[in-house]
Amino acid sequence: MRILLLGYGKMGKTIERIAIERGHSIAGKIDVQNRHEMDALAAADVDVAIEFSAPEAAYDNITYCLKRGWPIVSGTTGWLEHRSEIENLCMQQQGAFFYASNYSIGVNLFFRLNRQLARLMKGQAYRTSMTEIHHIHKLDAPSGTAITLAEGIAAENSSQKGWKLAPEEEDGFVQIEAKRLGEVPGTHIVRYESEVDTIEITHTAHTRAGFALGAVISAEWLPGKTGVFGMDDLLEDLD
Numbered sequence: 630m631r632i633l634l635l636g637y638g639k640m641g642k643t644i645e646r647i648a649i650e651r652g653h654s655i656a657g658k659i660d661v662q663n664r665h666e667m668d669a670l671a672a673a674d675v676d677v678a679i680e681f682s683a684p685e686a687a688y689d690n691i692t693y694c695l696k697r698g699w700p701i702v703s704g705t706t707g708w709l710e711h712r713s714e715i716e717n718l719c720m721q722q723q724g725a726f727f728y729a730s731n732y733s734i735g736v737n738l739f740f741r742l743n744r745q746l747a748r749l750m751k752g753q754a755y756r757t758s759m760t761e762i763h764h765i766h767k768l769d770a771p772s773g774t775a776i777t778l779a780e781g782i783a784a785e786n787s788s789q790k791g792w793k794l795a796p797e798e799e800d801g802f803v804q805i806e807a808k809r810l811g812e813v814p815g816t817h818i819v820r821y822e823s824e825v826d827t828i829e830i831t832h833t834a835h836t837r838a839g840f841a842l843g844a845v846i847s848a849e850w851l852p853g854k855t856g857v858f859g860m861d862d863l864l865e866d867l868d
């Protein structure tokens with residue numbers, strides 16, 4: 630496949646390496662300074678776009694691809710207040726849009742574990758909180774992954790209404806502490822605390838390769854489909 634990379638930073642470069650290892654070619658590497666190069670590409674030059682850019686750039690990038698008729702896989706976090714607009718545009722254009730706050734297969738198994746644990750903890754007298762740890766360059770907080778984890782807990786337990794970013798705290802909301810340390814690729818801890826004990830589950834990414842591989846597999850899966858998709862759709866197909 631010919632893959633257009635939108636955002637050529639840490640993730641764009643890791644995705645490029647893995648895509649080439651899997652036999653794909655790169656149709657273009659677009660970043661802030663060469664966005665005009667996208668206009669020179671013919672629709673048929675691109676089989677799929679993979680977008681890992683910045684919170685303020687994702688909406689325009691995804692919109693551009695949908696209007697060009699290019700299936701698009703996006704992993705950028707921190708822009709989801711515009712998600713329903715993008716989903717509507719995708720339907721209008723009869724396009725293909727794939728989004729995940731985290732493309733790592735391990736994290737997606739962790740999402741399932743998180744929901745199972747939330748079911749078990751329903752009705753128990755524990756305080757629920759989370760810590761996410763990322764590198765100091767990260768622009769958004771809390772992480773998209775932490776938000777997905779909090780949404781998973783709320784979906785399983787109606788006494789949890791959402792999340793608050795620490796130091797804000799409110800009963801019925803999962804408090805998320807966001808730490809920024811060195812070059813940490815991404816660590817997420819979900820915690821239940823009572824007077825007598827603590828239960829924690831942790832996912833630790835050792836490198837970005839897991840995120841990048843998941844994004845490339847999603848890009849291999851998406852072309853030829855119409856609609857809005859996520860990791861559950863992909864994993865169901867792979868199961």
Ligand SMILES: NC(=O)C1=CN([C@@H]2O[C@H](COP(=O)(O)OP(=O)(O)OC[C@H]3O[C@@H](n4cnc5c(N)ncnc54)[C@H](O)[C@@H]3O)[C@@H](O)[C@H]2O)C=CC1
Nearest residue numbers: 636637638639640660661682686704705706730731732840
């Ligand atoms: N869903 C997932 O599995 C993962 C998501 N991410 C998210 O992906 C995004 C990118 O992460 P990194 O690559 O680590 O960041 P990065 O800062 O290393 O790279 C982002 C690149 O996008 C470029 N960019 C900014 N505005 C742009 C625009 N308008 N058009 C094209 N390029 C533009 C920047 O110049 C930069 O080179 C972040 O939002 C991060 O949270 C990161 C890792 C995994």
Ligand SMILES: O=C(O)C1=N[C@H](C(=O)O)C[C@H](O)C1
Nearest residue numbers: 706730731767772773774815
């Ligand atoms: O910015 C990052 O690096 C990461 N961002 C994603 C998020 O916000 O959840 C995924 C991963 O944790 C790395």
